[in-house]
Amino acid sequence: MTGFRRRAAACALAAALSLAMLAAPATAAPRFAIEGDQFLLDGKPHLIRSGEMHYPRIPREFWRERLRQARAMGLNTVTTYVFWNLHEPEPGRFDFSGNLDIAAFIRTAREEGLDVIVRPGPYICTELDFGGFPAWLLRTPGLRVRSMDPRYLAAGERYLRRVHQELAPLLSTRGGPILMMQIENEYGSYGRDRDYMLTAQRQMIEAGFDVPLFTSDGPGPHYFEGGPLPDVTAVINFDGEVADAQASLEELRKFRPHGPRMVGEYWAGWFDHWGEQHHTTPPQRAASTVEWFLQNKVSFNLYMFHGGTSFGWLPGANYSREMPYQPDTTSYDYDAPVDEAGRITPKYRALREVIAQHLEAGETLPAVVESAAPTIAIPRFELNQSVALLDALPMLSQPVRAQLPRNMEALDQNYGFVLYRNTVPAKASGKLVVDEVRDYATVLCDGKPLGTLDRRFGERELDAGLKPGMRLDLLVENMGRINFGTRLDEERKGITRSVRIGDTELLDWTHYPLPLSDLSRLRYAKQSQPRSGPAFWRGEFTLDRSGNTFLDTRGWGKGHVWVNGHHLGRYWKIGPQQTLFVPAPWLRRGSNEVVVLDAEGGPASRELSGVADPIFETPASKTKPDAH
Incomplete structure (x- = not known):
């Protein structure tokens, strides 16, 4: 290539690069x-x-x-x-x-x-x-x-x-x-x-x-x-x-x-x-x-x-x-x-x-935006179908057997409940000792509730009067892992160590993991007698218009609520929260389904209603109430 041609090519390349730089976004201040x-x-x-x-x-x-x-x-x-x-x-x-x-x-x-x-x-x-x-x-x-x-x-x-x-x-x-x-x-x-x-x-x-x-x-x-x-x-x-x-x-x-x-x-x-x-x-x-x-x-x-x-x-x-x-x-x-x-x-x-009063020059505020979803009341409706949780176990869980009680994470489970089942061994006597409950256990013997163990109060013992041959069920609820402080790494759920009756350690456990992510397999029946233990309750209400509401859970004990398949969350009669928020998009005109898992059992029929405002009833103190 001659010198002239090289200079011409160089000029053309420089022009092309200049055009490319002009076409590309300039490096501007962020x-x-x-x-x-x-x-x-x-x-x-x-x-x-x-x-x-x-x-x-x-x-x-x-x-x-x-x-x-x-x-x-x-x-x-x-x-x-x-x-x-x-x-x-x-x-x-x-x-x-x-x-x-x-x-x-x-x-x-x-x-x-x-x-x-x-x-x-x-x-x-x-x-x-x-x-x-x-x-x-x-x-x-x-x-x-x-x-x-x-x-x-x-x-x-x-x-x-x-x-x-x-x-x-x-x-x-x-x-x-x-x-x-x-x-x-x-x-x-x-x-x-x-x-x-x-x-x-x-x-x-x-x-x-x-x-x-x-x-x-x-x-x-x-x-x-x-x-x-x-x-x-x-x-x-x-x-x-x-x-x-x-x-x-x-x-x-x-x-x-x-x-x-x-x-x-x-x-x-x-x-x-x-x-x-x-x-x-x-x-x-x-x-x-x-x-x-x-x-x-x-x-x-x-x-x-x-x-x-x-x-x-x-x-x-x-x-x-x-x-x-x-x-x-x-x-x-x-x-x-x-x-x-x-x-x-x-x-x-x-x-x-x-x-x-402190806006930038030329700045104005838009008009206040009120919520477009009305907050509505729902008349009381009955939940008159139910199934005992113990009867529902085959619909909800596949049993896992192990010599020692496994925590929730060892069962590859993230949230929910685990039901631990065993038989009281021969010659075992004394208090039930659970070391340790994470976070709330309902103790049942032959299907009958005997008491609870609450981590809030460090409870690990229950004088349950257990006798050899009785079936022991411990329904343990994960109530939320600690989210602040140095105990984060310790937050495995369920039963974290061992269970004893007196000096006798219980071995050979059957576990029923209950993440409760799918309740569609539950089969309900009309209930004419009071429930004496944990149970699922089902009912319906009808709406002619949708809106936000707060389900009033007063009169219930402790559990969880689903509306049209949406898990609202936990309720507990000890308060201060006594209602559960139901967003309007989760409701529909016509029939709406409500399912409640109540861990305490109760009357033959149960009721709920929707109220326009949340209800907070503050307990008198932090001390343990007579009954949960």
Whole structure:
């Protein structure tokens, strides 16, 4: 090639590269960034006004309405956890469909003018069974979550990479609404392993999450020792009034002198435990604190903006010095600005009024969005068909035999009940000793209830008067794995060690796993005599219009409810929750089916009704009632 031709070819190549560079998107400043002490959105200082809501706790049909309510209150962002336990119910089997379609939830938020903060965990707490970890992790002996255990890290890495497949197009680095993401969750309340937290950060980056990352921890310098990471934005969680906000943010500033000031969770309400007080907080307390945030340019996330419901087996549990086990209620209303049924509360209006006074230039608030689903009452109806749980065992379970009692995880079961069956051996006498019950056992002898053992009170013994040759059944309910603190790794369910009668250990057990994921095989009959033990009850009611309602479970003992196949969750007469929320999309005009598993038995016929408002009846104290 001649020199002229080489120069001409070079010029042509340069021109082609120039055109390609013009055609390709220029490397622009990211849509969202953190610089110094500020968040920047499209290059301008940005104050995050966020509220938390969780897509699995809200029927998908309500997502858009709840997001519009958030925008109308003055929020510009919505925050959500990602629920690993729901997305990967068994190892390697992922589900992002229907109510678990987190990408659809985030796209809807963008359509409604909201940005998004995502908190994928893997640990998320949120009063969720096992803190959001899938229960199958506990099938591996010795596995430790939130640690450098390679088995745990491999499972978490697989999960994060799969979440990235769903969310990649929605990251702000690609023009999407996801501004930033959280590394782990409140690790400072759990441990001090810096290598683990650095690994958690690396796993998120290697999974492909290239948006700004942050850590979130509770108030107090001792929590900052384990949670925050160098060169990663740290935010703080707390509740209380303006003075508490000032003190908490000052603690954070002492620990981390530079970086944006943000409250990752401002606890605008609180959750409930069974048998304890129902929690409410004054609307003005939240409003005055949020006003202080806005006046002082502190970004915030209201936890919760809308709590919703921990349907089915979702609720977790806590523990305290006074109580070894504190199971959470089904309702996750949280005394939030939008209540469990999607209704606007006085707290919402107080917060909206404050936010409206601190909008950006040219910003206006949309009109308040009331719930389109009416809340209806349903007249009392009878559940007059039933089948005893012991009679239903062949319809629900295949027996598993083993010398020693196996825990639920060893039976490859995640949630529900296990019925343990044995025969009282010859010469055995004395108290029944179960070591240990996780979490609530109904003791039956020859089909007759003899008593209960309740983990909340550390109960392990029952003077049941057992005699040789009697059939012993222990119906043990998983009431939710502990979701906060250092006992996460200990949360295997069912019977965890042994059973004795006096000094005689019982061997050769028959187990009936009862996950209760499919009740279609149950066969009912009209019941004319009272039931003396656990039983399923069935009834129907008719509607001429659909709407939200709350099933009034007063008069029942302890159990679970399904409506048209949807598992509403747990009820328990000890309160404080006395009703179960039924979303309008789960009801239909015409006939609706209700199935109740009542663990206590009862009269020959039972009744329920639907009421327009939730009922909370607070027990007098935490002490054990005379009867459960």
